[in-house]
Amino acid sequence: MRDTERDESIAAVRSFNRFYTRRIGVLRDGLLNSDFSLTEARVLYELAHAEGVTAAGIARELGLDPGYLSRILRTFERGGMVSRMPSPSDARQSILALTTEGRKAYAALDARSQADVAAMVDALPPDGRRRLTAAMRTVEAVLEGRGDGPRPILLRPNRPGDIGWIIHRHAVLYTGEYGWNAGFETLVAEIAAQFLAKFDPAREMCLIAELGDVLAGSVMVVRDSDEVARLRLLLVEPEARGHGIGRRLVEECVRFARGAGYRKLTLWTNNVLTAARRIYETAGFRLVSEEPHDRFGPPMVGQTWDLDLRP
């Protein structure tokens, strides 16, 4: 990642922190003529949602000073909202629980918060609402570190719209990353359109890779002749690289081609695509011929790779 991009990220995060600090302030004001402060409300929320919680647990969860929390719990207890039960496993702890009274107070608070947020959300245009929801979930996920946990990889056959996506992404990526010209988009579009028009499910296949729940890659196997299958349009999104998606896609193609009774799997690629080259080598492909060309603008070397499918 370029440094300017990093700096922009930092600036965006800082801007967002300032922005949301203000919003949290508004949130606090919203509680102004309820019976609770923002911190009390947060504690109440924890009590209502984490059954059988202890004081230390809440303090850890919310990052509160134990002394401060102790006092808040005391006022709750005096107000008849919280009951304590000595923990069976640890005599130092008490298990906290909301009383009926406490639940009622929480319900009121909850309804109020719900209404406040609903008013805000309803004021948004429908697509703004959708975008907001998705964006907030993303922020949470990324910062929680859920974002860099292993997102599930899914390989599935193409669905309506996927072929267009393949063309779209090929064109955007190769013109952007390698400066290829419109000739490439034309070639991809023709290949893709042909695939749709002449699709033979027994002997042809298009696979789409999803990482998490976003499209991350594609590949096709098409019939060249009765004996020979061709692997085409292998693509892995830059953001999804490093998960072995390319390798998995090619493996599936090999398996499919073998199962469909082909004798050979061939493919055409270009020398500048070094990542792909490595995948093909690993899968057992052999480079059989090369010829320089400039069909896509910059001069490069086209390569044909073959894989013998016989056992």
Add this chain to the structure above:
Amino acid sequence: MRDTERDESIAAVRSFNRFYTRRIGVLRDGLLNSDFSLTEARVLYELAHAEGVTAAGIARELGLDPGYLSRILRTFERGGMVSRMPSPSDARQSILALTTEGRKAYAALDARSQADVAAMVDALPPDGRRRLTAAMRTVEAVLEGRGDGPRPILLRPNRPGDIGWIIHRHAVLYTGEYGWNAGFETLVAEIAAQFLAKFDPAREMCLIAELGDVLAGSVMVVRDSDEVARLRLLLVEPEARGHGIGRRLVEECVRFARGAGYRKLTLWTNNVLTAARRIYETAGFRLVSEEPHDRFGPPMVGQTWDLDLRP
């Protein structure tokens, strides 16, 4: 929008509020052994970035109590960080400015915050960073209301990748909204591939509509014969409807076709696409023939519309 979607939005916003309240707490802790509280830091930021600002301005901007702010400014002034100048236009106000000392203090604070955020950002995986940045910008934009202000509409010729996008969106929308089958995607892909392969810039055109900075629609004019142009693949994203984008696209096509010397502009559509029908009628097209078909699955009526381009 379905109600469950609204409820989910509300839940997501509330969850996010809880989440970010916690983060702001961490932020505050980060300032712990600096010389400033979070609020002081925010005031300092305003002073550093909004030149010639007044106390009331800051109070409004940050939602602070004027009395509280007054005291903060006094401590800044006593610390030699802020200077006041009587406002020339309003004798009640003072124009606030940071002294050299004040700038130095801000720079230190800024560097520290920068470093903190940088550490956090650097700990993210690269694509996480990108997603975070984009998502935070989105949240800000939507909540600031920038999201529902009039987003600029832009019509432009296609760029690499757009043709794929057109296929992608046609297939997704028509299979989703009307239950059309894969035959439709095939047709669109063939039309699009043909357009790329035989493109004649003097007599053909593809227009892409952007709303804000996202793709919102498309249309093509292709040569049918020397005398007749054909309008194809008119599409407006559901989220972008109601901005007159479809009408604008068709108008541009008519203008282009006339300028390119065609005598007639024709198009083929289907009766179920009522919104498009209205656009064609408004543009002056006349329905010249109809025939029922079920090429795309559900039975419908294909329609040919013509527009005479002669003056």
Add this chain to the structure above:
DNA sequence: TCAATAGATTGCTTTTGTCAACTATATGGT
């Protein structure tokens, strides 16, 4: 010209949060 209003400040008060000390229990090692 005068009432209403906005900017700024101050005294007073409450709320919120921190810190350190202390008790009681738990845990792990020898």
Add this chain to the structure above:
DNA sequence: ACCATATAGTTGACAAAAGCAATCTATTGA
């Protein structure tokens, strides 16, 4: 069994943060 050390929870003392109301001055609009 015993001891050092750590954790749960409480309390007192205190400091920081924030809010409220009164006040003064200048501005604005009728």
